[in-house]
Amino acid sequence: MQKSLLIALIITVIGAVAIHQFGTALPAYAAFVLGAVLVAIALTVVSNQPSSASNAKYSGPTKTLYVGNLPYRVHENEVKALFAKFGPVNSVRLVRDRKTGRRKGFGFVEMSDTGADKALDKLNDYTFQERTLKVREARTQESSGDRD
CATH class of the missing domain: 1.20.5 (Single alpha-helices involved in coiled-coils or other helix-helix interfaces)
Structure with missing residues (x-):
């Protein structure tokens, strides 16, 4: 304002x-x-103009994607803009180190189910700010504990 x-x-x-x-x-x-x-x-x-669709919360079925190998200096808005090309994005959460506060180079994107499928297909191994992204469907916390 x-x-x-x-x-x-x-x-x-x-x-x-x-x-x-x-x-x-x-x-x-x-x-x-x-x-x-x-x-x-x-x-x-x-x-008085209606706000853009990117600010509206999507209420249909969603998926959460894991996004790895992100540039350390990337901001949530940049990641949101990248994924919004494929469908409505509800949230972007970039993981930070608890002690230093620095980003760890990975995060999670919650978006529409169909948009997530498209983004997964198009953005896995995509070069973003000189880094090759790794995009996967995020595992739930229950299933992440049974890694072998």
Whole structure:
């Protein structure tokens, strides 16, 4: 919210200067008020648009995918954007070391069932930020204990 307020203020000042320069009969304070009104209208129109589908929580059947060999500096939003190409993503959880707080290079993506199948097919062995991803269907905690 603060970022959009700062952008609105900057646009208002620039608009006021432009209106004052090109509309010489208009005093500076009136140009500022006119710019503020125009920005308020623009922000109202933008904020009333429906939010994108990527922000909506998918409520159908989901799968959780294990994603390995992630770049250590990758952010959740970047991983979400990558997987969102294949279907709605509910959550991305990148695992961190408890002591250092650094990412461990793997994580989990919860997404629609059909999207997960497509992502698994397309993104396993996919090169992402100079790393080759390993994508698998995540095992439940009960079944992960019986590794041989």
